[in-house]
Structures are given as structure tokens and as C-alpha cells.
Amino acid sequence: MTKKLIIAEKPSVAADIAKALGGFTKHDDYFESETYILSSAIGHLLELSCPEEFEVKRGKWSFAHLPVIPPHFALSPIEKTEARLKLLTKLIKRKDVGGLVNACDAGREGELIFNYIAQHTKSGKPVQRLWLQSMTQGAIRDGFAHLRAGHELQGLGDAAVCRSESDWLVGINGTRAMTAFNSKTGGFHLTTVGRVQTPTLAIVVEREKKIREFKPRSYWEVEAEFAARAGSYTGKWFDEGYKGKEDDEHARADRLWEEKRAEAIRAATQGKPGVASEETKPENRLSPLLFDLTSLQREANARFGFSAKTTLSLAQALYEKHKVLTYPRTDSRCLPEDYLPTVKETLTVLTGQGAGKGHDEVLLARYSPFAHQILARNWVLPNKRIFNNTKISDHFAIIPTPQAPKHLNEMEQKLYDFVVRRFLSVFFPAAEYLVTTRITRVESHPFKTEGKVLVNPGWLAVHGKESQEGDEGNLVAVAKDEKVKAEEVTVKANTTKPPPRYSEATLLSAMEGAGKMVDDEELKAAMAGRGLGTPATRAQIIENLIGEQYIHREGRELIPTAKAFSLMTLLNGLGVTELTQPELTGDWEWKLGRIEKGEFTRQEFMREIAEMTRHIVERAKTFEADTIPGDFGVLTAPCPRCGGEIRETYKKFQCGACDYALWKIVAGRQFEPAEIDTLLTEKQIGPLTGFRNKMGRSFTAAIKLNDNMEPEFDFGQDKAGDESAEPVDFSGQDSLGTCPKCAAPVFEHGTAYVCEKSVGPAKSCDFRSGKIILQQPVDAAQMKKLLADGKTDLLKEFVSNRTRRKFSAYLVTAGGKVGFEFEKKAPAAKKLAAKKPAKA
The missing domain is CATH 3.40.50.140 (Rossmann fold)
Incomplete structure (x- = not known):
């Protein structure tokens, strides 16, 4: 048998x-x-x-x-x-x-x-x-x-092999070619590239460029406090003729680019009467769609700080080990049209009925009222938003199974709860709001006030939002065309901010929506629903970029390294756009999808990949390190050895007349031309942030040129106990204040502020405070304030070594040492909340 x-x-x-x-x-x-x-x-x-x-x-x-x-x-x-x-x-x-x-x-x-x-x-x-x-x-x-016949999946099998072979061809040849190129001048400089990881890196580098090149622009807003019969409320001036951002992405209807105009509006409206009119409209908000893997990874990162890799690992365990979630590696957010009976079975289990022995009663108790409500009111009905075969490829959305949870650890429980609440909420009615827009006109100047009241929580009840928590609340009532008074009008100065760095959540969105970055309309249509990688591979792509030291993860921010910028310079200089633009790799994913459906052949796909591979290698063979095209210029400072002209190249700042050169990247940090100009002119620069040791930890140091005109790190440290150390001459400096430990004068010295008695062979004090503390620059004015008052202003750019997150704090002196004092935050007040009139 x-x-x-x-x-x-x-x-x-x-x-x-x-x-x-x-x-x-x-x-x-x-x-x-x-x-x-x-x-x-x-x-x-x-x-x-x-x-x-x-x-x-x-x-x-x-x-x-x-x-x-x-x-x-x-x-x-x-x-x-x-x-x-x-x-x-x-x-x-x-x-x-x-x-x-x-x-x-x-x-x-x-x-x-x-x-x-x-x-x-x-x-x-x-x-x-x-x-x-x-x-x-x-x-x-x-x-x-x-069971299905094996030949029914021939297209899927061909696409799988194409994906594997194309990754091998591009990865092996691209990595060997770029490594060979970067190793021409000596050593072995591993430079990995990949058909998905490199365009993903290009997205992160492009964002960082925008951040670095960003120039803040001042703008002003005008806010007015209005007195009405029922109380007071706030309104903000806005331009009724505003038609959108047009050429300025920072433009807003309530932003003024000239302070004089803002002050003129304030002067024209201060203390003047106005007339308020308003319009109230109902607004319904549907629940979010069910999760696919990318949306689950994105939202779990934003909510819990889980990395994409962690979320996938947890979802896989909940599917494979605990059997409580459906298959997680999916790109669909819908369910099959014949899945209604299974959904009802799952809801019955979530009520606690038929859950079996040993299930987590506490966990199911959270969902029981909502599951009962859905079943009792017969809310599971055919609905194309939820049950739609046309929006399902291999797998459907991630939902709970008719298996009660048992023995979930804390992180598994968090993710399971996240998925279950999304599943329950999709069957609930829309949340209903009343949105009020009030326009108050004072001397022809319009001020806008908006209020939003939650009337019926609908699906928000599943998430515990049955009140107006998080909404803007009620506005004090005004009668039709009621006259009010602009009691206090304030001009608020502000500056535009650069775009935020990518987090894993936002990078996953960018990878998923890579097709939206494409200008070509035909290709954009072809790439609809496709992006960089697949839901199952995107997490590992991000981890690979971190592992290869192209990206650092600091808190929730993903920061590209100098190595990443160098790779982009190389690939763009070589003209190898195949590896930097999302169009091509997104197109490959689309073609793999067509192969799965039998609409494109494996042979044609691999022919295209082979042609691209040859192109990459041939371009790398054509250039030398100093002939790579790029946005390179000539330094102002002459060569310190021969006085010749120093030019920036792909890897160095190189003298054209002798062999003097400085590497562009040192300890993971890339020098800018202006920094090298300063170093060559003044023989030192810094302290500078952004260096990293072999463990990946950031550090700060000054750079000095030694007697041979070679750069060396200067950490501003004396040789403790070295009797031969020369005394430090502070006679040309003004003291910043008195030492909190011994009352001697404090001066600038190297990368620190030091007590006069803490340096030299006869040192008797150890007071010292860095000019940069946890990546936060501390200028001389703040040090003067610290020494005089015992406390600086609130400084907002400290970065924790442990969590890599930014925090704000005051520097204070206590016991002769510098420490932190954290800002006491007042309870958050609701925006535009009603203000009660003062009691008589």
C-alpha cells in the first residue's frame, strides 16, 4: 500500500x-x-x-x-x-x-x-x-x-524562484562590484546592496538630506480670546482666500510670513467688537479596516514601540503556536465572502461560550460584551468593505480564530488584544460627531474656532472611547450673529520644522506605498497595491540595513549613517539608478505578481534581471574613486603641506599637487567641506557630535591636526597625575563664573568647561562639565547662567544613552557636580475647551 x-x-x-x-x-x-x-x-x-x-x-x-x-x-x-x-x-x-x-x-x-x-x-x-x-x-x-493539485500553483512557484534568483544575481554581483570598487585603495570595505534593501535605504537617506538642508522660516499666528455672554472661547485668524500649499509645503491658512502684518491685525482687532456665526454638521467616521501584516507592524510600532521584526515574530507565534490568529504574512485587509459563518463562530468564542477549558477568562471578559452585542444585533452581514473576494490574493486579513487564547505572555497578549479589538470594531456602526465651525469677524478679520463633540461612539466603544476623550470638546454657546469682544489678541511667533525622521511605522508605509512616489502615471497604475518587498520581508529588510550599519535605530527614529550617504553617492555617481529608485524594484514586485497569475514569464523576468546585473558591474568597472561624479567642490583652505588646491572627491579631500589627503568618513561620521576648511585653517575644530565607536555608541570629540598635519581626536582630557603636564594659561580668557566646588574661576578648555584648579600639574579640584552633554550643546551663555544661578534654561535636545530618545531638562549644580532637573509638566488642558465666566 x-x-x-x-x-x-x-x-x-x-x-x-x-x-x-x-x-x-x-x-x-x-x-x-x-x-x-x-x-x-x-x-x-x-x-x-x-x-x-x-x-x-x-x-x-x-x-x-x-x-x-x-x-x-x-x-x-x-x-x-x-x-x-x-x-x-x-x-x-x-x-x-x-x-x-x-x-x-x-x-x-x-x-x-x-x-x-x-x-x-x-x-x-x-x-x-x-x-x-x-x-x-x-x-x-x-x-x-x-487538497489542490500541485500544478495549480505553478505561477506561484515560478515567481518564488524568480525572486530567489534575482536576489542572488543582484545581491552577489552588486555587493561584489561595490565592495571591489571601495576596496581599490586598500583594505576590504564590505558594501552590500540588494534589490529591495538599497531603494529602501535611498528613501531614508533622501529624508535625512531634506532634514539637513532644511532652513527654518519664521512665521506668526494671531490668536484672540473672545468674551461672549455664555463665557469665553479662543479663535485663530485665518486667510479666507487660501487655496492650498501650492509651491510652499509649509504654507497654512493661519500662518503669516510677515510679523508686521500679524501685528497690524492684532492692533486692528484688540479690544474691538466682533460678530460670531457658526455652522454645525454631523460627521461619521467608519472603523479602520482589518489588519494586514504591514498595517499591523506599522500601528504596533506607533502604539507599543514594537519593531516590525518583533511584531511579525509575535503574530507568527499567535498563529503557529497558539492557533489564535490567522496566517499573518498577508497583504489583504478583507475576508472571503463565504467567511461569515466562521466569523460568527469566532465571535461566539469571544463571548466566552464554547471557549473550552483552560482559556484566559480575564482576556475574554474584555471582549464578551462587544461580541454579544454584534451577535445579538445581527451586525455580521455581507459587506464589501469587510467580505470581498476581489481584494484577496493568497491570504486574507489577520483576525482571531475560533480558538480561545491560553497562556499568552505579556507581549503576545498586547498584540492579540490589538487584533481582536480591530476585528470587533469593524462590525460596529460608525462613530458619530457633531462638528461646529465658528467664524468670528472683527474689523473684517476672520477668526476660526472649531469644536467636535462625540454624539455616538459606535466602534470607538470597543476601544474604551465612549466619551469625548481626545476630542476638542464643547464650545461655549453663542446666539446667531451674537456680538462678542476680542478681549485679548496675541501674536505668536514660531518657526517651520523639518520633516520628521522615519520610524519603522512610517518607513513600512513608505515601502508599502513606493508606487505612489512614481511620476509616470502608467507605471504608477501598474504598481498599484505593490511596493518595496512584501509584507513578510519588509521587517527583515529594515533589520538588515541596521545590521549592515547603514541605519542606526535611536529610540523610534531610523537615522542613516555616513556609510549610507557614501553608498548613495557611489550608486548615483555610477548612474546605477536601478538600485536606488523605487520605480524599478516596485515594478519587479508587480511582475512577480503577474508571474503568479500566469501573465508574465519567468524567462522574460530573469532576462531583464541579467541585463541589469551586467549594467551594474560595467558601470563600476568604468570609474575610479576620484572620478566618481558628484556635487563636489574645491576647499577654500590651501593644502597645509604644499599650499596646493584641495578638492573633494568621493572618498577624500585630496590635494591636487601632493599626496596630502583627509578621509571624508571617520568613526562613522562624514565631514562636510566647511568643517574641513575650518580644521585646515584653525588646526582644530569641535567638539563635534555624531562619531560612533565600534559598539555603535555615539561620542563627541574635537579634531586637531598634529605636527604632521594629520587629524587626531581630542577629548579635552588632562593626563591625570602626570607631573610633567604643562600648566594651562587662561590669561587670555574671561572667566565664565566661579567653580561651585572651590570658588575658583571657570574657563573654556578643549571640549569642556573646567575649574582653573582642575588642570595642570598642581590640580586640586575636579570640576568639569562638557560643552556637549548627551548630544545637547551647552554654550558659554548657558554655562554662565548655570554658574551664577545654579540652573540653566530648559534645554530640549538631550538624547538618552539607554533609550536613544530625546528629552528636555535643566542643568543644575548640586554638591559641586552638574546634574539634571526635569520640567514639571502641568496637566494637559483640552484644546479649545469651554471656559467658564468668572464669578462675580
Whole structure:
């Protein structure tokens, strides 16, 4: 009697299948029954490699052996899982195995894992496909009752292989070519590139450029406090003729670019009567759509600070280990149109009924009232916003399964709760508001006041928002055309701010919506719904960029390094836009989707990739480090050795007349031309922030030129206990104040402010305070204030070494040392909340 061999993606899934089907006897790493043999991979067991006859064993990082484009690929076992591959090979080749069942995860990577195993073992046995969206026992049994023929997934398999081979070709050739280029001048400078990771990095670098190039612009706002019969309220002046941002992205209807005009409005309206009129309209807000993986990662990052990788890991555990969520690696936010009965079954479990023994009663108690309400009022109805087959590809939205949660850890519980509340809220009615817009005219100048009142919470009740918490609240009532008085009119000065750095949440959105960055309308339409990477790979792309030191994660901010800027300069200089623009890689993802549907061929796709690979290598061969085009100029300062002209190049500031040169990147920080000009002119600069040690920690230091005109770090430290150290001459400086420890004068010295008695061979005090503390510059004026008053102004740019987050604090002196005093924050007042009239 022949048997079928079932191959799952992971051992835990194999155990679930054995439990669901029943009748299995467990052996070391496989199960066996009368009709099935059941085992699993451990993720990927094989990886692509170049066949021996085409691979160069020596010098593979040199241009002489590039590009590497083999006519076919070999598969090499991954060493740490080779024993499992041997077991599966042995089971596949058993004479009583008449067919195979691919039970790997339902998706592109699951298809690739199985197909590579079948290819490696040269199995010609027929294949059936188990396609699971949920890991519950019922779903598994139902999946086996509806096995699909393996050839039905041919397009998915071809797309999977194309993705794997194109990544290999671009990654291997691109990385070897850029590394070879950067290593021409000596050493080995690993420079990795990838068909998805590099355009993603380009997005982050472009944002950082905008931040660095940003020039703040002053603007003014005019606010008025109006007295009405029922109390007072605030209004803000606005331009009724404003038609949008046009050419200035910082323009707003309530912003004035001239202080004189703002003051003129204040003068014209101060103390003057006005007339208030208002319009109130109802506004409905639907619940957000169900989660796909990217939206779940994005919102979990914003809400809990989870990295994209952490969210995927938690969601995978909730799906695979606990069976309480559906398959997480999905790009759909809808459910199948025949899924209404399963939704009702899940809701019944969330009420606590039929949840089984050992379930988390406390957790289900949170959802029971809402689940009861949905079922009692029959809110689960056909609805294209929720149940829509046209918006589902391989997988549907992430929702809870009809399996009650048990033994979830704290982080798993947070994510499960997040998904369940989103699931419940999508069946609730819209939240209903009354939005009031009040226009108060004073001397023909309009002031706007807006109020928003939550009338019916609808789906917000699921999230505990049954009142107007977070809304702008009621406005004091005014009668129609009531006359009011502008009691106090204030001009508020402000400055425009640069765009924020990317967080994982916003970068995931940018990756997902990469097609929106494209100008070409036809390509934009073709890329609709596609972006950089897939929901399953985006988290790892971000982690790879961090691991390769292209990006630092500081708090929730992602900050590109000097290495990232250098790579963009190189690729743009070489004209290799294939690796920097989202259009192309987004187009590749779109084409992979077409291959899955049989609309595009694997051969055509790989031909395009091979052509692109050759182009990348040929461009890198054409240039030298000092011939890379870029926005480079000539320094003002002459060469300190020969007086020659110093030019900026891709990697250095190089004298054209002698061999004198300074590296552009030192300790992970890239020098700007103006900084090098200062260094060469004054023989020192700093202290400067942004350097990083080998552990990735940031540090601050000054740079000085030594006797050979070579740059060296200067940390401003004396050689403690060195009797030969020369006394420091402060005679040319004015004291900043008196030392809080010994009352001697305090002066600037190197990177610090020091007590006169804390330096030199006869030092008797140890008072010292850095000019930069936790990345916050402390100027001489603030040090004077600290020494005179014992406290600085509130400083807002400190960055915690532990959390990498910014914080505000005062510097204070206590016990002769400098410490922090944190701002006492008043309870947050509601914006535009009603103000009661003063009592008589």
C-alpha cells in the first residue's frame, strides 16, 4: 500500500497536522500512519549557489571575475539544517511513498521551500498542495479534504524562484562590484546592496538630506480670546482666500510670513467688537479596516514601540503556536465572502461560550460584551468593505480564530488584544460627531474656532472611547450673529520644522506605498497595491540595513549613517539608478505578481534581471574613486603641506599637487567641506557630535591636526597625575563664573568647561562639565547662567544613552557636580475647551 509524504514548513506545524488528522505514531523526526508519513523542514533547508564550473574560487571580489551570471543555479544544503534535509530525502525516496503533499506555509516562500526540496531530491512523484489560512484543528482537516493539485500553483512557484534568483544575481554581483570598487585603495570595505534593501535605504537617506538642508522660516499666528455672554472661547485668524500649499509645503491658512502684518491685525482687532456665526454638521467616521501584516507592524510600532521584526515574530507565534490568529504574512485587509459563518463562530468564542477549558477568562471578559452585542444585533452581514473576494490574493486579513487564547505572555497578549479589538470594531456602526465651525469677524478679520463633540461612539466603544476623550470638546454657546469682544489678541511667533525622521511605522508605509512616489502615471497604475518587498520581508529588510550599519535605530527614529550617504553617492555617481529608485524594484514586485497569475514569464523576468546585473558591474568597472561624479567642490583652505588646491572627491579631500589627503568618513561620521576648511585653517575644530565607536555608541570629540598635519581626536582630557603636564594659561580668557566646588574661576578648555584648579600639574579640584552633554550643546551663555544661578534654561535636545530618545531638562549644580532637573509638566488642558465666566 502506497502512502503520501506530508512536508510541513516547521516541526510545530507537523505536530498540529498529526493531532488534527489522528492515527499517527511518532518516530524521531517524523510521524507515520496507515496512509501518511508526516515530517517537516525547519524553514529553508537549501540555498542558491553558483555551480562549481561557473564559480571562481579565488579572487571572487575582484572585477576580473564579474559579473557572475550562471546559466543555471545549484542548490546547496544549509549546514545547520543538513540533517533534516537528509531525513526528508530518505523519506521521499521510500518505495512506499507514492506522492507528496506540500504543507508548507501558504505563500511564495512556503512554495519555494518545498520546491527546492523536491528539486534537490530529484523527486518526480506527484504533488498536492495543502493551503491553510488558519491553524485550528477544523481548518487543517478541512484543508486536507480540499487538497489542490500541485500544478495549480505553478505561477506561484515560478515567481518564488524568480525572486530567489534575482536576489542572488543582484545581491552577489552588486555587493561584489561595490565592495571591489571601495576596496581599490586598500583594505576590504564590505558594501552590500540588494534589490529591495538599497531603494529602501535611498528613501531614508533622501529624508535625512531634506532634514539637513532644511532652513527654518519664521512665521506668526494671531490668536484672540473672545468674551461672549455664555463665557469665553479662543479663535485663530485665518486667510479666507487660501487655496492650498501650492509651491510652499509649509504654507497654512493661519500662518503669516510677515510679523508686521500679524501685528497690524492684532492692533486692528484688540479690544474691538466682533460678530460670531457658526455652522454645525454631523460627521461619521467608519472603523479602520482589518489588519494586514504591514498595517499591523506599522500601528504596533506607533502604539507599543514594537519593531516590525518583533511584531511579525509575535503574530507568527499567535498563529503557529497558539492557533489564535490567522496566517499573518498577508497583504489583504478583507475576508472571503463565504467567511461569515466562521466569523460568527469566532465571535461566539469571544463571548466566552464554547471557549473550552483552560482559556484566559480575564482576556475574554474584555471582549464578551462587544461580541454579544454584534451577535445579538445581527451586525455580521455581507459587506464589501469587510467580505470581498476581489481584494484577496493568497491570504486574507489577520483576525482571531475560533480558538480561545491560553497562556499568552505579556507581549503576545498586547498584540492579540490589538487584533481582536480591530476585528470587533469593524462590525460596529460608525462613530458619530457633531462638528461646529465658528467664524468670528472683527474689523473684517476672520477668526476660526472649531469644536467636535462625540454624539455616538459606535466602534470607538470597543476601544474604551465612549466619551469625548481626545476630542476638542464643547464650545461655549453663542446666539446667531451674537456680538462678542476680542478681549485679548496675541501674536505668536514660531518657526517651520523639518520633516520628521522615519520610524519603522512610517518607513513600512513608505515601502508599502513606493508606487505612489512614481511620476509616470502608467507605471504608477501598474504598481498599484505593490511596493518595496512584501509584507513578510519588509521587517527583515529594515533589520538588515541596521545590521549592515547603514541605519542606526535611536529610540523610534531610523537615522542613516555616513556609510549610507557614501553608498548613495557611489550608486548615483555610477548612474546605477536601478538600485536606488523605487520605480524599478516596485515594478519587479508587480511582475512577480503577474508571474503568479500566469501573465508574465519567468524567462522574460530573469532576462531583464541579467541585463541589469551586467549594467551594474560595467558601470563600476568604468570609474575610479576620484572620478566618481558628484556635487563636489574645491576647499577654500590651501593644502597645509604644499599650499596646493584641495578638492573633494568621493572618498577624500585630496590635494591636487601632493599626496596630502583627509578621509571624508571617520568613526562613522562624514565631514562636510566647511568643517574641513575650518580644521585646515584653525588646526582644530569641535567638539563635534555624531562619531560612533565600534559598539555603535555615539561620542563627541574635537579634531586637531598634529605636527604632521594629520587629524587626531581630542577629548579635552588632562593626563591625570602626570607631573610633567604643562600648566594651562587662561590669561587670555574671561572667566565664565566661579567653580561651585572651590570658588575658583571657570574657563573654556578643549571640549569642556573646567575649574582653573582642575588642570595642570598642581590640580586640586575636579570640576568639569562638557560643552556637549548627551548630544545637547551647552554654550558659554548657558554655562554662565548655570554658574551664577545654579540652573540653566530648559534645554530640549538631550538624547538618552539607554533609550536613544530625546528629552528636555535643566542643568543644575548640586554638591559641586552638574546634574539634571526635569520640567514639571502641568496637566494637559483640552484644546479649545469651554471656559467658564468668572464669578462675580
